[in-house]
Amino acid sequence: MAAPVQQRIWTITPNQRIPIATYTTLVLLGGRYLRLIATTLLANGYTCKGSCDGVTGAMDGVNRWTTDANASVQAANTTTPVSWIVLTDGNGCNILMSFVGATGDIARLAFSPSGVYVAAGTPSHTPTATDEQVLNSSVASLITTSTVNDRVLHVWTDSEAKMMRVACYAGGTLANGNWGVELVNANRVTITYSPAVWGFFFTAANMLSTGSGMFQAFAANSVGGYARINGTTTNIFAGAEGSGGTFAQFNSATRLNLQKGVGQAMFPIVIGSTTATRQGPIGYIYDWWTCGQGVATGVGGVVFPGGEWIQLADNASGTAWPWDGSTPPQTT
Amino acid sequence: MGFPTIVRTWVITANNVIADATLALQAGNYMRLAADFLLANGYTCAGSSDGVTAAMDGVNRWTTIALASVRGTNTTTPQSWMVVTDANGCDLLLAHCGSADSHGRFGCSLGGLYVAAATATHTPTATDELLLTATGTGGQTIVGTNAAPAQRNMFGWVDSTAKNCRFVITLNSTTQNIGTVFGLEEFDSSIQELTIPLSVWGFCYTGPVAGGFNAISGSAGIAATSTQGSHGGRTRINGVATDMAMMQYSFLGGSYTTWMNVQTELQGGVGYPIWDPFLLVSQTSGRFGIVGHVVDWWSSRYAALGTTTTVGDTYNAKAFMVPGVNGSLLWPWDGVTTPVAGVQASIAQSGNNTGFENFEDPAFGSLTNAVSQYVPNPVSNVTPTGPATPKSINRRAGVDVIRLHDISADPAAETGRTLMYSRVIGGQQALFCVYADGTVYQVGAGAA
Numbered sequence: 065m066a067a068p069v070q071q072r073i074w075t076i077t078p079n080q081r082i083p084i085a086t087y088t089t090l091v092l093l094g095g096r097y098l099r100l101i102a103t104t105l106l107a108n109g110y111t112c113k114g115s116c117d118g119v120t121g122a123m124d125g126v127n128r129w130t131t132d133a134n135a136s137v138q139a140a141n142t143t144t145p146v147s148w149i150v151l152t153d154g155n156g157c158n159i160l161m162s163f164v165g166a167t168g169d170i171a172r173l174a175f176s177p178s179g180v181y182v183a184a185g186t187p188s189h190t191p192t193a194t195d196e197q198v199l200n201s202s203v204a205s206l207i208t209t210s211t212v213n214d215r216v217l218h219v220w221t222d223s224e225a226k227m228m229r230v231a232c233y234a235g236g237t238l239a240n241g242n243w244g245v246e247l248v249n250a251n252r253v254t255i256t257y258s259p260a261v262w263g264f265f266f267t268a269a270n271m272l273s274t275g276s277g278m279f280q281a282f283a284a285n286s287v288g289g290y291a292r293i294n295g296t297t298t299n300i301f302a303g304a305e306g307s308g309g310t311f312a313q314f315n316s317a318t319r320l321n322l323q324k325g326v327g328q329a330m331f332p333i334v335i336g337s338t339t340a341t342r343q344g345p346i347g348y349i350y351d352w353w354t355c356g357q358g359v360a361t362g363v364g365g366v367v368f369p370g371g372e373w374i375q376l377a378d379n380a381s382g383t384a385w386p387w388d389g390s391t392p393p394q395t396t
Numbered sequence: 397m398g399f400p401t402i403v404r405t406w407v408i409t410a411n412n413v414i415a416d417a418t419l420a421l422q423a424g425n426y427m428r429l430a431a432d433f434l435l436a437n438g439y440t441c442a443g444s445s446d447g448v449t450a451a452m453d454g455v456n457r458w459t460t461i462a463l464a465s466v467r468g469t470n471t472t473t474p475q476s477w478m479v480v481t482d483a484n485g486c487d488l489l490l491a492h493c494g495s496a497d498s499h500g501r502f503g504c505s506l507g508g509l510y511v512a513a514a515t516a517t518h519t520p521t522a523t524d525e526l527l528l529t530a531t532g533t534g535g536q537t538i539v540g541t542n543a544a545p546a547q548r549n550m551f552g553w554v555d556s557t558a559k560n561c562r563f564v565i566t567l568n569s570t571t572q573n574i575g576t577v578f579g580l581e582e583f584d585s586s587i588q589e590l591t592i593p594l595s596v597w598g599f600c601y602t603g604p605v606a607g608g609f610n611a612i613s614g615s616a617g618i619a620a621t622s623t624q625g626s627h628g629g630r631t632r633i634n635g636v637a638t639d640m641a642m643m644q645y646s647f648l649g650g651s652y653t654t655w656m657n658v659q660t661e662l663q664g665g666v667g668y669p670i671w672d673p674f675l676l677v678s679q680t681s682g683r684f685g686i687v688g689h690v691v692d693w694w695s696s697r698y699a700a701l702g703t704t705t706t707v708g709d710t711y712n713a714k715a716f717m718v719p720g721v722n723g724s725l726l727w728p729w730d731g732v733t734t735p736v737a738g739v740q741a742s743i744a745q746s747g748n749n750t751g752f753e754n755f756e757d758p759a760f761g762s763l764t765n766a767v768s769q770y771v772p773n774p775v776s777n778v779t780p781t782g783p784a785t786p787k788s789i790n791r792r793a794g795v796d797v798i799r800l801h802d803i804s805a806d807p808a809a810e811t812g813r814t815l816m817y818s819r820v821i822g823g824q825q826a827l828f829c830v831y832a833d834g835t836v837y838q839v840g841a842g843a844a
Contacts, residue, residue, distance in 0.1 A: 069801055073803070073807070223807075223808075252662070252663065252750055253662045253663070254662070254663050254664045255661065255662060255663075255664060257662075275646075275649035275650040276649065279646070279647065279648070279649060279650070280648065280649045281648050281649065293662065301647060301648060302647075303645055303646055303647035303648070303654070304645065304646065305643050305644070305645060305646070305675065306614070306619070306643065306644070306645070306646030306650055306652070307619050307621075307641060307642075307643040307644075307677055308614055308615070308619060308620050308621045308641065309613070309614015309615055309619070309620065309646075309650050309652075310614065310650055311646065311650065313621075313677075313679065314643070314677065314685075314686075318684050319684075320684055320685030320686065321682055321683050321684045321685050322588040322633070322678065322683060322684065322685030322686060322687060323588060323685050323686060329685075329686070334645060336647060336654070336655070336662075337662065338648075338654065338655075341661050342661055342662055343655060343658050343660045343661050343662065344655055344658070344660025344661060344662030344663050344669070344750065345645075345655065345660070345662070345663075345669070345750055345751075346662060
């Protein structure tokens, strides 16, 4: 057996460094972070639906984040002029990044599954959408509050611009902003679910293959995600193969003798919901697997077996995302 | 609404009454019913004991219940025993052995190696014996301890090839499992990569509510770490006795019961989820890993005792039957008979095959540590420009084969890179590369 075959064709834009020496404040770091994500997505098939540089805003297809400063106007709430951008993906979904937060490491991340973001009454305020799903409502820190560490951003996009995910490190540690908006292999859903997309947000502690990590119940701004299924906002949580009441037994450091002892087990991750009227399993999420405990605590960003996958979280039982097979991932 | 495909063709003996009697007679009756059913469906008798006369001579001496009911306190005491052989050549031992009248001792020999003990009425032995019931020289309760009058009901399954069998016993007054659920069956071992000469396991579960015959408990159910005689089963892999438990999808921090009492709306709200066949897994040292799938054994609706689910409930016009109290498990049924597991009537449940094809795409990564990465210093630290010297896959020791999965379209050119890939065009397998300027060349072609 070998590591899983990646199901999507990924473009990974790794190691996007945000030097603390250049971006000396949290606000500057945060604005750079958001702009790098937007730039990466726009370079990989996403289109700009509208933007605001904190002064001028419109849902007019213009990318006003032409400088870091334009992406760095932060506001305390959604009804204050702020840097925001709305991108449209290959599913027709809108992705919103609005620099709303109490501190510069925080922003509002959201998406509109049917792509219906419109400018607010005052266009420099945060846009709104009738089907908006807020992944981080200006609560969780995205890039840590460190005043000494560079941030290193990694962005994943697939070849159809239907999947994007983001992870960021600071000082060798995975930050909390592990989020994305992605197509789902919703092969278990028999009712209307179109586009079959979920948005997710996981803090670093919840990027682990544990019952108290990724596989716990949905919690806003912390673990899990959202979808709109048949018009209803649906909270989503993840699961995987478990034995003995835990997920760890076969995600352990022990290599599987019965599978020639070549590695630890990797299990596909599935998602489902217990939201009223939308209960049930949904299907697999693409290219997101559990992985074994081959990495010492405190070591994240390890690639395997030949660089095709990366274990993100700096703990013994992480989860795996695709990697490009060659680039050494940077975490510090 | 959909249901799982039943893989084997099953012959089922249903609603066998184990009449009020002493526990010794009820235990003997349970074993005799099982033995007679097997012998009527392709299994052969290797030998037997009526507690007085015994030999491994192919003679079935259990011609009456009484002759199957002579209990020996331990394996070196005269007792009723029977060894039957299945079509795989495996032996199944049923012995009325143990410290109490309700006890029995079950074991199996995958090599079919049971021989009579030196004193033939004692429990037979086999060099490759896998004891299924509790460890020690005795047995465990196989019919429960409810003294007469307490009617039991017995159910048995055997497949058309005489290679799979399973048995359940219930207490009539409660319609609950009681005693011991056991079987000796083939499993699908295609998922693992060691040589398993014979993919057969014997299993043994305690049946009562608090026992191991359920898919809901992480600590004591079928997915719990195997405990001999209580939950789990055993096989031999490359000669090593290997204890096995089952594995299933788990959600919400480790719960197996998510959605098990909901007709899930995302699947149309047409039935309670039925999850695909469980995985068999081993944590035995040296045999750690995924062993295979059980055959025709699924999860089903779980509802707390006293609500609406019980042993004997059926699904899909009696094509499936719930063998365990509170539901949660599902076995094939005969499509005709109404199960009578006790005083509580069988209910026709709504089911829907919503489980994942667990492990349809198994993968076992080679998660290495930082030292053994072929990429220099994978944590990278301060190498923002990457390694100074070009990387070659040859630098990764042990690479014998590079697998290129077919893609359906030429990839877009990438600056500074040559991309190699495999496609099937016009039915012809070919290897291509695309240069950074977008030029595509065929590198090699398959046979014409």
